[in-house]
Amino acid sequence: MTTATANRTKIEVSATEPVAVITRTLDAPRDIVWQAVSQPQHLTQWWGPHGYINNVAIFDFRPGGKWRIEQTDPKGNRYIFHGEFREIAAPETLVQTFGMEGMWDGRYAVDSLTLIADGQRTIYRVVSRFPGIADRDFMIASGMEKGMNEGFERLDALLAELSRSAA
C-alpha cells in the first residue's frame, strides 16, 4: 500500500512484513543532510513538531551508544523518545532503535536510514521495522494521533490569524 497524493513523502507499508518505508528527496547534498541527522545541535532545529522544544539529554553517537530526546510541547506536556545506535557509516547509513516512553514501553522500531546522493540532492529513505504487524499498526496509530492533533492545532492558529486580519 502506498500513499503519496500530491505530496513529496512516500510511505509504503507491507501487508506481510512488519515494516514501513518512508522515502523523500531533500534539496541538499548528502554531506549536509548527514550532519543534520547525526549532530544533536542540528537535530534539535528540525526534529520535533513546530513549537516543540527538544532537549537532547543523551547522544552517544557510536554503535551501541544510547540517545534520548526530551520533547516539550507548547502546553508543557513532555514526550520522551529514546533508543540505541546500532550501525553508523557516514555519510550513508544510520541504523538506530526508536522507542517512546509511556507509550510503547518495551516495544521499539528499528529505523534504518539510507542517504543516497543524487547530484546536489539527497534521497532520504527510512525502513522502519517493528516487532510484528500488530505492533506496527498500533505504534503507527498511536504516533499518528499526535500528528493529527498538531495538524488541527495549526489549522486553528491559521484560522485565528485569518480572522484577525479580516477584522
Added chain:
Amino acid sequence: MTAADRLSTTFAALADPTRRAILARLALGETSVTELAEPFDMSLPAISKHLKVLEHAGLIARGRDAQFRPCRIEATALKPVDDWLEGYRRLWEERLDRLDAYLQKVQQAAPKKLASKKPPRKPRV
C-alpha cells in the same frame, strides 16, 4: 471492536497472498465461490475459509442465497487503512518538510564553504 482492533483484523486478513488474489478478482466484479476458486489450486473448503476471514474483516460481503452466496468486495473496507496511513504520512511529511527547510537555511548560511569543495575546472584544449 475498537478502531485499532478492526485495523489489526484488516491487516491480518490482507497478510495472505491467496486472500489478496481473491480481493483482486472481486475488484473486477461479483462472483460465485465456485468461479472464484477456479484459478486456485485449492479445495472449495479451503477457499471458503479464506472468504470467512475476509468477511469477518469486513473486506467482502456475501449474498444471502444459501447455496451460491455470491461474493463482492466492500469498497469502504479499506478506508480505515487509508486514514491510518494518511496520519502517519502527514507526520513524516511535516518532519521532513522541517528538515528540508533547515537544510536550506544551513546552505544559505555557508554557500562559500560548499562551493570551495568543487575541484577547479580545467580549461578545454
